[in-house]
Amino acid sequence: MTHTPTTARNAFGDIAPALADYTDHVLFGDVWERPGLSPRDRSLITVASLIALYRTNELPFHLRKALDNGISRDELIEVITHLAFYSGWPTASSAVSIARRVFEEANA
Structure with missing residues (x-):
């Protein structure tokens, strides 16, 4: 190794x-x-899955990776907003708090 x-x-x-x-x-x-999906698409799918499954431990890393893979702050917030109706308000609310912190750290 x-x-x-x-x-x-x-x-x-x-x-x-x-x-x-x-x-x-x-x-x-x-x-x-x-080759089946771009890194951008994989990030979008991963972030959405982590939010929906309430996997807050991994979310900061993948939000940063999503930004690095070309997903904008506005697009990430739109994903969170959309998921509020599918995965619930608590998952979206938690994701917004985490996203705020990640965006501040990344100056995004």
């Missing part, structure tokens, strides 16, 4: 090195690099 610093390796590689390796090589290597 490689020991190059990555987000996964820095976050949990010390306690779960195999999980960090799978995250780096399988998830973000193989899955995210498949």
Whole structure:
């Protein structure tokens, strides 16, 4: 296994090195690099899924990744607003709070 610093390796590689390796090589290597969808589309799908499933722990990372993949702040807020009607007000409200923090940190 490689020991190059990555987000996964820095976050949990010390306690779960195999999980960090799978995250780096399988998830973000193989899955995210498949040609069927663009990185922008994958980010949009991932952010929407995390919001709908109330996965607030992973949401900040993927909101930043979505911005990096060309999704605008306005588009992300529109996703959150749209999902309020499908995944519920609490998921949207939590996502807005997280998005605000991410946008402030990213100056987006």
